[in-house]
Amino acid sequence: MCGIVGLYLKNPALESQLGKLFEPMLQAMTDRGPDSAGFAIYGDEVGAGWIKLTLQSTASDFDWTALMGALEGALGCSLDWFQNANAAVLKVNAAEAAVRAALAELAPGLRIMSVGQSIEILKGMGLPEEISSRFSLAKMKGSHIIGHTRMATESAVTMEGSHPFSTGMDLCLVHNGSLSNHFRLRQELRRHGIEFETENDTEVAAGYLTWRLRQGDNLKQALDHALEDLDGFYTFAIGTRDGFAVIRDPVACKPAILAETDDYVAMASEYQALASLPGIEKAKVWEPEPATMYIWERKSA
Amino acid sequence: MKTFDLSSASVREFNQALHDQAKQLEEREWRVSNSGGKHNLAVGVNQPLDIVIDGHAGYYCAGMNQQANITVHGNVGVGVAENMMSGSVRVKGSASQAAGATAHGGLLVIEGDAGARCGISMKGVDIVVGGNIGHMSCFMGRAGRLVVCGDAGDALGDSLYETVIYVKGSVKSLGADCIEKEMRAEHIEELRVLLDKAGFDVDPASFKRYGSARQLYNFKVDNASAY
Numbered sequence: 292m293c294g295i296v297g298l299y300l301k302n303p304a305l306e307s308q309l310g311k312l313f314e315p316m317l318q319a320m321t322d323r324g325p326d327s328a329g330f331a332i333y334g335d336e337v338g339a340g341w342i343k344l345t346l347q348s349t350a351s352d353f354d355w356t357a358l359m360g361a362l363e364g365a366l367g368c369s370l371d372w373f374q375n376a377n378a379a380v381l382k383v384n385a386a387e388a389a390v391r392a393a394l395a396e397l398a399p400g401l402r403i404m405s406v407g408q409s410i411e412i413l414k415g416m417g418l419p420e421e422i423s424s425r426f427s428l429a430k431m432k433g434s435h436i437i438g439h440t441r442m443a444t445e446s447a448v449t450m451e452g453s454h455p456f457s458t459g460m461d462l463c464l465v466h467n468g469s470l471s472n473h474f475r476l477r478q479e480l481r482r483h484g485i486e487f488e489t490e491n492d493t494e495v496a497a498g499y500l501t502w503r504l505r506q507g508d509n510l511k512q513a514l515d516h517a518l519e520d521l522d523g524f525y526t527f528a529i530g531t532r533d534g535f536a537v538i539r540d541p542v543a544c545k546p547a548i549l550a551e552t553d554d555y556v557a558m559a560s561e562y563q564a565l566a567s568l569p570g571i572e573k574a575k576v577w578e579p580e581p582a583t584m585y586i587w588e589r590k591s592a
Numbered sequence: 593m594k595t596f597d598l599s600s601a602s603v604r605e606f607n608q609a610l611h612d613q614a615k616q617l618e619e620r621e622w623r624v625s626n627s628g629g630k631h632n633l634a635v636g637v638n639q640p641l642d643i644v645i646d647g648h649a650g651y652y653c654a655g656m657n658q659q660a661n662i663t664v665h666g667n668v669g670v671g672v673a674e675n676m677m678s679g680s681v682r683v684k685g686s687a688s689q690a691a692g693a694t695a696h697g698g699l700l701v702i703e704g705d706a707g708a709r710c711g712i713s714m715k716g717v718d719i720v721v722g723g724n725i726g727h728m729s730c731f732m733g734r735a736g737r738l739v740v741c742g743d744a745g746d747a748l749g750d751s752l753y754e755t756v757i758y759v760k761g762s763v764k765s766l767g768a769d770c771i772e773k774e775m776r777a778e779h780i781e782e783l784r785v786l787l788d789k790a791g792f793d794v795d796p797a798s799f800k801r802y803g804s805a806r807q808l809y810n811f812k813v814d815n816a817s818a819y
Contacts, residue, residue: 543689543707543708543726543727546669546670546688546689548688561629561650561651561669562629562648562650562667562669563628563629563630563631563650565629566628566629566648572647576648576667576685576686577686577705578686578688578689578707580726581708581726581727
């Protein structure tokens with residue numbers, strides 16, 4: 292059992308309150324997932340040529356200032372960064388491969404949680420309440436956000452096993468359920484050059500999407516293939532730069548509920564997580580159909 | 593009338609109050625506000641109380657109900673009226689999966705849609721759904737009647753025993769051993785009474801009847817090679 296939640300704002304006037312609206316949603320899913328929690332928030336986009344990375348260290352006293360200084364020297368380009376608890380958001384005017392190579396040399400123990408123009412992924416072990424207060428979720432702004440509360444079944448409770456999982460530039464995945472063919476699929480994906488860091492089944496689903504997108508699929512095509520190739524129970528929420536998508540397996544064992552008003556689209560494992568949203572009494576509330584894709588994306592600028 | 597605000601009281605306090613009340617029967621009418629999708633509301637009631645829930649309810653609402661009339665002004669989560677024995681449950685909105693699962697008696701009315709596995713393993717309850725129902729509904733239904741005013745999803749009535757199913761709209765597919773049967777005068781009459789009880793103004797003659805072909809009741813020696 293796990294809890295997943297997502298909130299996509301249709302009304303830009305609410306963007307300054309995204310974290311505040313989302314925090315109670317995440318915490319309402321504590322019963323479904325007390326082991327670890329995390330979220331991917333979208334907003335504060337970097338300009339053309341720049342990328343944004345979320346980095347996380349296991350050490351709370353990690354010297355970010357020293358690292359960023361060294362990184363600036365190594366890359367020879369301008370960068371901007373800020374620290375958030377044991378994580379840091381880095382904005383840099385360079386190519387992803389060059390930044391990854393420099394980071395691997397300067398700080399090999401550091402984890403890159405996300406890369407993109409908009410996405411920031413923050414996650415860790417502990418109750419959802421601890422995670423949201425650690426990263427000051429309530430103060431965050433943005434256009435949309437998806438989150439996860441984990442009750443571990445398929446692999447150990449670790450920061451690495453926490454969701455969301457990054458699946459490429461500005462893409463991420465959260466999962467409620469369990470995949471039964473993840474071992475074989477992981478072996479196959481490794482042959483295609485996809486790297487894995489954990490024994491976690493969701494990481495395989497994330498790696499699968501990364502691989503499909505690399506093969507030239509768009510998100511919809513990649514999810515269509517996922518319905519064929521992923522065996523098991525799942526409700527997925529997928530964050531994209533412009534919005535989010537929800538999909539359930541054909542048997543639809545794992546719950547999901549959607550709500551829409553003029554101001555937002557929200558999804559959760561249970562209605563309880565939506566009860567705190569403004570105007571929910573008048574929202575259109577429904578259960579997504581099995582094996583059916585639901586995608587909300589703002590029009591690209 | 594007794595009122596209960598679930599923004600300040602816990603579900604456990606509410607259910608305990610219902611059970612205590614059931615013994616004394618001083619107050620028949622109950623109204624609950626701020627239900628907020630909480631699970632296990634009004635579970636295990638066993639006296640003829642009238643309970644109104646103002647808002648959405650979570651999982652297993654009105655589970656194991658006996659005698660009480662329970663109305664939800666909102667949607668309900670998984671397993672509404674699960675294993676109900678008697679009484680009635682009315683959902684003004686829609687229901688999630690496994691509505692009325694294993695229920696033995698009473699009447700469950702869902703005015704909106706019901707999700708997958710509606711009436712799974714039902715054992716005598718009557719279920720009337722105003723909208724559509726999801727896949728694998730009435731799986732292994734033993735007894736009782738399932739009425740659907742909208743459409744039914746895949747594998748309706750799979751491995752069915754003696755539940756009778758009436759569907760007005762389309763059926764995406766029938767499950768193993770479930771077949772369409774003739775709609776005779778006694779079925780139209782039976783359905784008319786049920787629709788009246790549920791408060792739906794729909795022509796019973798516009799429904800089709802489905803039931804068990806009774807081919808899976810016993811093991812057939814001809815199939816032995818399949819195992």
